[in-house]
Amino acid sequence: MDFQQTVQGIKDLSIQGATAIAVAATEALAQKIAQGASEEELRSATKELVEARATEPALRNALAYCLTNYKADPEAAQKAAEHFNDAKKKITEIGANRIEDGMTVFTHCHSSTVERIVIEAHKQGKKIRVRNTETRPKFQGRITAQKISEAGIEVDHYVDSAATEAIRGANIFLFGCDAITSDGRIINKIGTALMLDIxxxxxxxxxxxxxxxxxxxxxxxxxxxxxEQREPAEVWEDAPKGVKIHNPAFEVCSPDSLTGMISELGIFKPEALITEIKVAYPWLIN
Structure with a gap:
């Protein structure tokens, strides 16, 4: 995939999921570096990638790491991609440990991280079942249902408005994350805050x-x-005059509604995770 294909893929959601977007963007910038692009050209390319989709700090942080380090370290882009791959393995291991035999796992939207955790727990011989929501208007929940069912795990797929029924019968709710703020708030797919309340x-x-x-x-x-505010037509094409369509892609979730956060650094409350991030990755703060 060339640079412009990556940009377009991020825009139209053919590349979706915060980690997948960050890795794809890093690889796209690495192509520019390998082609001998000037610093000005690299900054322009970074701007184009960042503007392809809002609410993606992982993308911004990875590109910032590459821009800051590529002159001193030609392998900077590769190291950024390696971080995500290594983190995936650690999060998968820690998350699978949290799932017990016989559990029903509920999830919302499509998180490749949650997908890997659930499949890993299944590979460990744990008998589990998954409940998930369709996630309108783009139906990303169908991706989750398809991939998890293909791994041999039974899935119950619910319309979004049946979230109460789905969650009431679950033992654990696992979901992804698109952004973490300094006060511990989590930004994730629209609907997550409602489901956390349930x-x-x-x-x-x-x-x-x-x-x-x-x-x-x-x-x-x-x-x-x-x-990110997405196009109204995704919800209702040719809506009647006087009807304003609201189509936010994400929403803010209170740290008080979470049991914890599963990251490559371990399981922590949101505020405690931020402290760990500052220690593990001081360059993120500076």
């Missing part, structure tokens, strides 16, 4: 499964993470 009502433990590079350092200085 999980709390029915005492279902809830964990965000994430690479810690999704932390947004700009929030330390009071800047908010931009919430």
């Amino acid at each position: 999980a709390e009502k029915y005492d279902v433990p809830s964990y965000s499964c994430t690479d810690s590079w999704k932390f947004n350092p700009a929030t330390i200085m009071g800047h908010d993470e931009e919430i």
